[in-house]
Amino acid sequence: MLSNPLRVAVAGLGNVGVGVVKILEKHKELIADRAGREIVITTVCARNKNVDRGIDLSSYEWVDDATQLADMDNVDIVIELIGGEDGVALMSAKNTLNNSKSFVTANKAMIAHHGCELADMAQKNDVALRFEAAVAGGIPIIKAIGEGLAANELNLVYGIMNGTTNYMLSQMEARGLSYTDILAETEELGYLEADPALDLDGIDAAHKLAILSSVAFGTKTDFDNIHIEGIRNIETVDIEYAKELGYRIKLLGITKYEDGNLSQRVHPVMIDRNLPIAGVMDGFNAIVVDGDFIDRTFYQGRGAGEGPTASAVVADIIDIARGHKGPAFFKPTEKLVAANPVSINQRLGEYYIRLHVQDEAGVIADITASLTLANVSVKTMLQKGNERDGTVYVIMLTHDIRETAMKDALNRINELPSVIETPLSIRIEKL
Amino acid sequence: MLSNPLRVAVAGLGNVGVGVVKILEKHKELIADRAGREIVITTVCARNKNVDRGIDLSSYEWVDDATQLADMDNVDIVIELIGGEDGVALMSAKNTLNNSKSFVTANKAMIAHHGCELADMAQKNDVALRFEAAVAGGIPIIKAIGEGLAANELNLVYGIMNGTTNYMLSQMEARGLSYTDILAETEELGYLEADPALDLDGIDAAHKLAILSSVAFGTKTDFDNIHIEGIRNIETVDIEYAKELGYRIKLLGITKYEDGNLSQRVHPVMIDRNLPIAGVMDGFNAIVVDGDFIDRTFYQGRGAGEGPTASAVVADIIDIARGHKGPAFFKPTEKLVAANPVSINQRLGEYYIRLHVQDEAGVIADITASLTLANVSVKTMLQKGNERDGTVYVIMLTHDIRETAMKDALNRINELPSVIETPLSIRIEKL
Numbered sequence: 100m101l102s103n104p105l106r107v108a109v110a111g112l113g114n115v116g117v118g119v120v121k122i123l124e125k126h127k128e129l130i131a132d133r134a135g136r137e138i139v140i141t142t143v144c145a146r147n148k149n150v151d152r153g154i155d156l157s158s159y160e161w162v163d164d165a166t167q168l169a170d171m172d173n174v175d176i177v178i179e180l181i182g183g184e185d186g187v188a189l190m191s192a193k194n195t196l197n198n199s200k201s202f203v204t205a206n207k208a209m210i211a212h213h214g215c216e217l218a219d220m221a222q223k224n225d226v227a228l229r230f231e232a233a234v235a236g237g238i239p240i241i242k243a244i245g246e247g248l249a250a251n252e253l254n255l256v257y258g259i260m261n262g263t264t265n266y267m268l269s270q271m272e273a274r275g276l277s278y279t280d281i282l283a284e285t286e287e288l289g290y291l292e293a294d295p296a297l298d299l300d301g302i303d304a305a306h307k308l309a310i311l312s313s314v315a316f317g318t319k320t321d322f323d324n325i326h327i328e329g330i331r332n333i334e335t336v337d338i339e340y341a342k343e344l345g346y347r348i349k350l351l352g353i354t355k356y357e358d359g360n361l362s363q364r365v366h367p368v369m370i371d372r373n374l375p376i377a378g379v380m381d382g383f384n385a386i387v388v389d390g391d392f393i394d395r396t397f398y399q400g401r402g403a404g405e406g407p408t409a410s411a412v413v414a415d416i417i418d419i420a421r422g423h424k425g426p427a428f429f430k431p432t433e434k435l436v437a438a439n440p441v442s443i444n445q446r447l448g449e450y451y452i453r454l455h456v457q458d459e460a461g462v463i464a465d466i467t468a469s470l471t472l473a474n475v476s477v478k479t480m481l482q483k484g485n486e487r488d489g490t491v492y493v494i495m496l497t498h499d500i501r502e503t504a505m506k507d508a509l510n511r512i513n514e515l516p517s518v519i520e521t522p523l524s525i526r527i528e529k530l
Numbered sequence: 531m532l533s534n535p536l537r538v539a540v541a542g543l544g545n546v547g548v549g550v551v552k553i554l555e556k557h558k559e560l561i562a563d564r565a566g567r568e569i570v571i572t573t574v575c576a577r578n579k580n581v582d583r584g585i586d587l588s589s590y591e592w593v594d595d596a597t598q599l600a601d602m603d604n605v606d607i608v609i610e611l612i613g614g615e616d617g618v619a620l621m622s623a624k625n626t627l628n629n630s631k632s633f634v635t636a637n638k639a640m641i642a643h644h645g646c647e648l649a650d651m652a653q654k655n656d657v658a659l660r661f662e663a664a665v666a667g668g669i670p671i672i673k674a675i676g677e678g679l680a681a682n683e684l685n686l687v688y689g690i691m692n693g694t695t696n697y698m699l700s701q702m703e704a705r706g707l708s709y710t711d712i713l714a715e716t717e718e719l720g721y722l723e724a725d726p727a728l729d730l731d732g733i734d735a736a737h738k739l740a741i742l743s744s745v746a747f748g749t750k751t752d753f754d755n756i757h758i759e760g761i762r763n764i765e766t767v768d769i770e771y772a773k774e775l776g777y778r779i780k781l782l783g784i785t786k787y788e789d790g791n792l793s794q795r796v797h798p799v800m801i802d803r804n805l806p807i808a809g810v811m812d813g814f815n816a817i818v819v820d821g822d823f824i825d826r827t828f829y830q831g832r833g834a835g836e837g838p839t840a841s842a843v844v845a846d847i848i849d850i851a852r853g854h855k856g857p858a859f860f861k862p863t864e865k866l867v868a869a870n871p872v873s874i875n876q877r878l879g880e881y882y883i884r885l886h887v888q889d890e891a892g893v894i895a896d897i898t899a900s901l902t903l904a905n906v907s908v909k910t911m912l913q914k915g916n917e918r919d920g921t922v923y924v925i926m927l928t929h930d931i932r933e934t935a936m937k938d939a940l941n942r943i944n945e946l947p948s949v950i951e952t953p954l955s956i957r958i959e960k961l
Contacts, residue, residue, distance in 0.1 A: 122681050122823055132748070132861045133680045231678075237824050239678025246677075247662075247670025249564045250553050250844030317563070375809060375830065392553055392841040393668050396831035399806065406823040413681030421856050430563045 104137035105420045106173055110165035110191060111180030112145040115205055115232070117152050118409025119178060123416075130413070134420035141173045169194035176201040176227075176419055178412060184208040196220040196228065201424065203415040205232035205408055207306035214313060214320045215435060218427035227424035229415035234307040235260060235384040237400030237407030239414060244314050244388055245429035251390030253315040257353040257530060258386035259379055260304040260311075260365075262402030263290045264330050264350045269380040272338045272347070278331070290382075300329035301350060301365040308352035308363055315388065316356040316438070317430045321363070324440035328366035332523050337453055340481070340494050341369050341525075344451075347377040348525065361438035362445070368528040369451050375399075376530070387530070446502040449478075449527040451494070454512060455520035458491040462517045466493065469515065473508035475500050490519060496527070535568035536851045537604055541596035541622060542611030543576040546636055546663070548583050549840025550609060554847075561844070565851035572604045600625035607632040607658075607850055609843060615639040627651040627659060632855065634846045636663035636839055638737035645744060645751045646866060649858035658855035660846035665738040666691060666815040668831030668838035670845060675745050675819055676860035682821030684746040688784040688961060689817035690810055691735040691742075691796075693833030694721045695761050695781045700811040703769045703778070709762070721813075731760035732781060732796040739783035739794055746819065747787040747869070748861045752794070755871035759797035763954050768884055771912070771925050772800050772956075775882075778808040779956065792869035793876070799959040800882050806830075807961070818961070877933040880909075880958040882925070885943060886951035889922040893948045897924065900946065904939035906931050921950060927958070 107123070109116050123130065123140055131137045144162040162168060165187050168177045177195040179202065181188045188209050195202040197220060204210065210217070210230045221228035231241045235258075244253070259265050267281045276284070282299075285291055297303040309322040330350050341348045346369035355362045370377050375397050379385040384402035389395050401407040428435060456462050463482075470477060479496040497505065509522045538554070540547050554561065554571055562568045575593040593599060596618050599608045608626040610633065612619045619640050626633040628651060635641065641648070641661045652659035662672045666689070675684065690696050698712045707715070713730075716722055721729075728734040740753040761781050772779045777800035786793045801808050806828055810816040815833035820826050832838040859866060887893050894913075901908060910927040928936065940953045 118823070126681065126683060129683060130681065132865050133676075135856065135862075237827055239674050239827075242678045243670050243674060245564075246849060247673045247845055248841065249848045250557065250561065250841045252557060252560060375806065378806060378809065390841065392549070392837040394832050394835075394838060396668055396670075396829070398827070398829055400827035401825050404825075407825060410679065410681045410821065410823040414678055417680045418677060421854070423852070423854055425566065425852050431566075434563050 104139045105134070105416070106139055106141045106175045107178060107416060108142040108144060108168040108171065108174040109140060109178045109180065110144040110168055111182065112143060112152055113180065114405040115408045115412065116145070116180040117154055118405035119180070119412050120154060120156070122409055122413045130417060134417045136420050138416060138420055142168060142171060144168060165191045166194055169198040169200055174200065176203065176416065178416065179204040179206060180412070182206055182208070184212050189213060192217050193220065196224055196226060199224040199226055201227040201229070201419045203229045203412055203419070205230065205412055207233040207303070207310060211306040211309040211320055211322045214310060214427065215432060219432040221427055222432050225424070227419050228427040229418065230310065230427070231415050232408045232411035234310050235386060235400065236403055236411045238384060238386060238398045239411065240311070240386050240398055241314050243398060244311070248388060248390050248393055248396070249429065251392050253388060253390050254357055255355050255389040256311050256315045256386065257351055259349055259376065259384050260307040260352045260386070260402070261298055261301070261350060262382040262384055263298040265379070265383065265402070266290060266381045268330065268333065268338070268348055268350065271335060272342065275335060277335050278333060299331055301327045304350060304352045305365045308354055308365055311352070312354040312356070312361060312363055313428045313435065315354070316361065317428065317435055318356065318361055318438040319435045321361065321438065321440060324363060326364040326366065326443040330367055333367055336492055337523065337525065340451070340453070342372070344496070345372055346370060346527065347372045349377065351528070353528070356438065359436065359439055360441050362441035364443055367525050369525050370528050370530055374530060444502045446526065447499055449499055450497045450505050451525040451527055452497065452509070453523045454493040454518060456491055456493055457517040457519060458489050459517055463493070465515050465517065466512055469511035470508050473504050473511055475504050475508040535570045536565070536847070537570055537572045537606045538609060538847060539573040539575060539599040539602065539605040540571060540609045540611065541575040541599055542613065543574060543583055544611065545836040546839045546843065547576070547611040548585055549836035550611070550843050551585060551587070553840055553844045561848060565848045567851050569847060569851055573599060573602060575599060596622045597625055600629040600631055605631065607634060607847065609847065610635040610637060611843070613637055613639070615643050620644060623648050624651065627655055627657060630655040630657055632658040632660070632850045634660045634843055634850070636661070636667070636843055638664040638734070638741060642737040642740040642751055642753045645741060645858065646863060650863040652858055653863050656855070658850050659858040660849065661741065661858070662846050663839045663842035665741050666817060666831065667834055667842045669815060669817060669829045670842065671742070671817050671829055672745050674829060675742070679819060679821050679824055679827070680860065682823050684819060684821050685788055686786050686820040687742050687746045687817065688782055690780055690807065690815050691738040691783045691817070691833070692729055692732070692781060693813040693815055694729040696810070696814065696833070697721060697812045699761065699764065699769070699779055699781065702764070702766060703773065706766060708766050709764060730762055732758045735781060735783045735796045739785055739796055742783070742817070743785040743787070743792060743794055744859045744866065746785070747792065748859065748866055749787065749792055749869040750866045752792065752869065752871060755794060757795040757797065757874035761798055764798055767923055768954065768956065771882070771884070773803070775927070776803055777801060777958065778803045780808065782959070784959070787869065790867065790870055791872050793872035795874055798956050800956050801959050801961055805961060875933045877957065878930055880930055881928045881936050882956040882958055883928065883940070884954045885924040885949060887922055887924055888948040888950060889920050890948060894924070896946050896948065897943055900942035901939050904935050904942055906935050906939040
């Protein structure tokens with residue numbers, strides 16, 4: 100063991116920050132054995148000192164301003180758990196790396212947007228930038244991809260990357276709850292991000308997907324070209340039909356890379372109920388990675404929470420203590436490729452389409468006419484009456500069609516007078 | 531990138547060795563980017579040069595004797611894919627490490643038996659000993675446990691560690707095949723180890739379990755105290771009853787560590803059919819790891835085969851090229867603990883018991899009397915007649931009982947005149 104301990108500053112003392120302190124205290128000896136040197140917290144940092152965080156922090160130096168940590172002589176590496184795409188977090192990252200100190204973060208938004216710039220700073224200063232906790236805290240997926248599968252050319256990574264929406268979809272199915280009801284419950288349980296749109300609109304999952312793309316394919320992070328849809332339009336009726344048809348609805352992030360072309364998307368999908376990933380319920384995350392020599396590998400664990408996320412942060416710290424400081428995206432930054440984004444409009448595949456219409460004569464004929472005009476060929480059409488109000492759900496499964504044809508069909512259908520709700524489509528993915 | 535390439539010798543040119551050569555050739559540039567330096571094969575080694583291995587090896591220096599590789603000036607690290615618990619493989623390992631060169635192997639038998647001794651040599655010579663490919667080639671599980679989950683105290687690791695027996699059990703269920711039939715088929719497909727007992731009797735899985743215990747718990751490898759049973763006694767009737775009862779039969783390796791006590795076992799189990807691991811079929815492996823902060827994580831991938839195993843070997847080489855040379859079992863060898871082995875007789879749990887008896891009056895009364903004498907309490911008893919020959923299967927599920935009580939009961943029952951086959955018991959595990 101080296102006599103010199105690694106001195107750590109923890110910035111941000113929410114659940115994850117407190118979790119990091121707990122782990123480093125509880126497993127002090129175990130971690131020293133594994134890391135080859137002691138890891139000690141010297142400094143903690145948050146805006147407000149007078150909050151009961153459930154642990155005693157009095158033995159650590161207290162700093163209010165995270166941007167100061169990089170300059171402190173008793174700090175070797177900075178752990179940023181403040182969050183936010185830029186602001187203090189980003190300033191802290193830049194200060195730290197430019198001061199030739201390693202930087203560990205759980206900040207997915209920041210890495211999705213500024214990952215390459217920060218990786219470059221780390222490389223120039225010969226220090227480590229690590230963010231295992233930014234993606235699926237309970238799964239060491241970045242390490243698995245960047246190191247465990249490093250011998251492979253990867254072309255496909257997909258998975259359940261947001262535990263909150265997976266919980267909501269799981270509970271809607273298990274308990275027959277409406278979207279409105281499960282949303283209220285999830286809010287009450289405190290599972291939603293401060294800005295719920297991050298979860299519900301798929302943005303959080305897209306942050307993670309942007310990071311995984313770069314780790315897996317060696318492409319530059321490109322959040323802006325991710326096609327993102329959330330789960331706000333999914334209703335009980337869709338969950339039920341999915342089940343009837345042998346599918347399950349999941350919010351997946353999917354990234355594919357081939358010949359310089361990168362397709363990144365986050366949206367609800369219908370997938371075969373018997374796939375391993377379809378069985379991943381509630382707050383769990385799961386990631387599937389496909390490599391040319393290793394074939395398909397599957398990883399499942401808790402998506403978030405104090406323990407799993409803090410565990411990922413501390414794993415990064417241990418790696419740094421072990422002397423690992425390879426490039427953040429597992430290639431020198433000058434080798435990262437600016438890929439051509441593939442538009443979602445290029446998608447060729449099957450679709451589930453749900454229409455809510457007046458139950459009156461001629462409706463089906465009108466719908467069929469619209470489909471024909473849009474060149475959409477349907478393989479299954481189901482109809483379920485709603486006795487109370489004279490409306491009916493019409494469910495269709497298409498053959499393989501282009502996304503553009505599907506949109507054209509939905510636009511046409513939406514203009515029919517008997518359609519009383521914007522039509523919904525869900526992509527059926529064969530994974 | 532460092533200008534100095536890492537020069538590799540590959541010893542053993544079976545499927546895996548050839549796979550390693552293929553990967554290093556095909557992904558030369560990709561791997562150089564990821565590793566931070568070029569990795570070049572200088573030397574290959576096998577006993578017989580005149581075998582068509584499907585690839586051109588003429589550009590590499592040929593050596594017949596693997597034990598010479600360590601002394602060669604143009605070899606920085608040796609990759610051992612020869613196999614065997616000792617012999618040439620072990621000699622090659624010792625020569626290499628004692629020559630202060632890093633050593634990568636896929637040899638589970640050797641690491642299960644000599645891992646600690648070799649780890650000690652690596653440590654003393656400040657080089658790396660790596661064996662990711664020894665356990666579940668298609669899953670980077672050693673890295674996940676030793677690095678990804680390094681912040682956790684682990685207490686439980688279990689999984690499907692032998693693809694061949696998992697294939698056999700899967701096919702017995704899917705196609706209703708008898709053990710004899712699937713064995714013949716598996717042999718024909720070439721899925722069995724040269725010594726089939728390694729697969730069928732659970733020894734291969736036990737080698738892997740011994741390694742995982744040490745990686746996860748920091749205990750010394752202790753193969754000799756693993757309780758090992760294979761699948762030779764599992765019959766179609768058991769597979770069918772398992773299904774009827776909501777279970778599935780899997781050959782699991784299970785290792786638990788608590789307060790210095792290590793329980794390691796490999797045997798068929800009945801587990802809830804709805805568990806993720808119960809859904810892992812055919813040649814796939816899966817490992818579950820339980821950590822105090824991360825909770826439960828699950829990993830699935832191909833268990834063996836040229837590509838996945840070679841991928842794991844090359845990942846180790848890349849790590850070494852990156853300069854990672856931490857301790858083989860993720861703790862300095864002097865910190866590895868000699869745990870107290872826990873006997874299988876300590877097990878408290880439920881059992882499935884299958885008896886094959888003459889269908890005659892008084893049999894059930896005799897069985898019940900034996901159970902009472904052994905203090906075994908049964909919660910379910912099923913009976914299925916076999917019209918053709920006047921015999922019947924009696925199936926029982928016990929309440930929680932000690933392993934010793936179960937054995938006592940089976941011994942008593944086995945002495946009953948109406949029992950025509952040695953009774954079989956399968957442990958029911960709540961995982």
